[in-house]
Amino acid sequence: xxxxxxxxxxxxTKVIVERTENSFLPNEKYRAVxxxxxxxxxFGELLDMETFNNLFETVYDRMIREWIENGLFPMCKPLxxxxxxxxxxxxxxxxxxxxxxxxxxxxxxxGLFAFQPLFSGDTKAKFIxxxxxxxxxxxxxxxxxxxxxxxxxxxSGIPLSFGDIxxxxxxxxxxxxxxxxx
Numbered sequence: 001x002x003x004x005x006x007x008x009x010x011x012x013t014k015v016i017v018e019r020t021e022n023s024f025l026p027n028e029k030y031r032a033v034x035x036x037x038x039x040x041x042x043f044g045e046l047l048d049m050e051t052f053n054n055l056f057e058t059v060y061d062r063m064i065r066e067w068i069e070n071g072l073f074p075m076c077k078p079l080x081x082x083x084x085x086x087x088x089x090x091x092x093x094x095x096x097x098x099x100x101x102x103x104x105x106x107x108x109x110x111g112l113f114a115f116q117p118l119f120s121g122d123t124k125a126k127f128i129x130x131x132x133x134x135x136x137x138x139x140x141x142x143x144x145x146x147x148x149x150x151x152x153x154x155x156s157g158i159p160l161s162f163g164d165i166x167x168x169x170x171x172x173x174x175x176x177x178x179x180x181x182x
Contacts, residue, residue, distance in 0.1 A: 003060035003141040007032045007042060010057050017045050018181050027153075027167035029059050029146070059146060063138065063153065070106040070113070078139050081132050088115070088131060090124070093162040100162055101127040108157040114165045116150045 006029045009015060015024040022045055024030065030043040032052075040052045047055075067073040071087060079087070088103040101124055103115040115131040122130070134145045145151040154165030 001143045001147050003058055003143055004034070005031060006059040006143050006147060007056040008059050008062055009055060015055055016181050020045065024055070030056075031147075032056070060138075060141060060143060063146070066106075066111045066113075066153070069110055072105055072113070072135070073139070078136070084132055084135060085128055088128070089158070090127075091158065094120075097121045102162070103127070103131050104158050104165075108155050112154050112157065112165055114152040114154070116152065118150065 008029055009024055009026045012026045014026065016022070017024075022043070024043065032040055032042045034040050035046075038049050040047055040049060042052065042056065064073060068076070072079065072084075087105050089105065090101055090103050093100045093102065098120045100117050100120050101122070102117065104112060105115075106112040115134055117127055118130050134151050137145060138151060146153075149164065152165050154167050156165050156167065159165065
């Protein structure tokens with residue numbers, strides 16, 4: 001899966017397509033397919049390129065910006081395996097043969113990345129090799145691990161028990177509607 005296959009909204013506002021009433025949520029990834037003419041299909045919605053460019057950006061571009069901030073891609077150069085492992089905060093979930101390792105990078109304020117295991121019961125060394133391979137593949141514009149949710153983004157913090165990370169909804173004390181219609 002190439003880097004243009006997954007997109008995310010640019011802003012933090014929900015976007016609703018008037019003609020179909022489908023909605024796009026901020027920080028949620030959507031699949032996108034370019035058409036032969038000057039249009040693109042995002043999550044089943046046909047959008048012209050101008051509308052698409054105003055509303056969306058690729059998940060790859062967003063991740064690279066966040067990785068630069070988190071130290072995963074300093075000065076736009078990939079980390080060595082040793083430096084990558086030093087940044088990786090590895091947590092163990094479960095015990096025995098079925099235990100799982102999950103590696104976290106970042107913090108909940110600047111954005112958190114979770115490297116999920118391919119299999120339960122892997123050794124720590126195999127898990128680290130798999131995480132570094134996911135890191136390298138993503139830098140080489142292969143978004144398969146992001147699409148499969150083995151590499152996740154969020155700001156929910158490190159879970160106490162095994163689970164996905166996610167983006168928390170923004171604090172909205174006045175319960176304002178934050179929606180854009182297109």
